[in-house]
Amino acid sequence: MMPDLGNYAAEVLTAYALSVGLLVGLLVLSLRRSRKVSAQLAEVEARKDRADV
């Protein structure tokens, strides 16, 4: 049930595609970096604990 966007379909669809793409990209990159840094920190803390012992 796509609405009739008339003469401006290309403009409206492009605006939505680019904006949603940028928002999803930002969300994915933020979550991916969060997981990566958490894993790296856990590894460094484990190494430090081993060194302390």
Place this chain on the structure above:
Amino acid sequence: MSIWEYANPKKFIATTTPLVPWVMGLAIACLVVGLVWGFFFTPDDFRQGSTVKIIYLHVPSALMAINAWFMMLITSLIWLVRRHHVSALAARAAAPIGIVMTLIALITGAIWGQPMWGTWWAWDPRLTSFLILFLFYLGYIALWEAIEDPDTAADLTSVLCIVGSVFAVLSRYAVNFWNQGLHQGTSVPVATGERTVSDVFFVPLVICMVGFGVLFLGLVLIRTQTEIRARRMKALEARMRS
């Protein structure tokens, strides 16, 4: 209990971690409802046709682009005055979100402007100050990346943030300061309450504005936690090397 307790990195992470799923859930729910409502269930404007649907992306993203900079200004000032690392890292975390919001506002504005104004771009006071704000975001992020020492980076980026705030203010109020531009005045004047948008467009617009605002909050929390962990990791590695 003082708000400054949350400047402790451990306390910040412990407090915000359980909040993040709720905040992100609310943000996604608002964005889905607002955008689906706006795209599928609102009529065309008698003058703008279906391009009016771009308002649900353009207005909230422009709002958050400017508000993100103000949030960075507040956290930068806190860093400069009280030297709380979490506030400097929160400012750093907010910048990439702000630049994406600015980019969305610029892109959607250009796409809307071409059929409505007959041009993708005009050197209008609001558009120009918004473009300069975008460049300040780029400079801010580049400065953080370029400086090795995190405290020096926080100091210099805080100063840059204060300078850039001039353009954040201009972006918001340019249409009031200069009247020769193409860009229309604000659709939702908070001070007077006299909005120019019909209810049929206004309700989904408000839901999208809330969605963008809450999404910003959620992303800032996630990214600030990441910056805190990255900083701790660097500190541990430096300690182990010495």
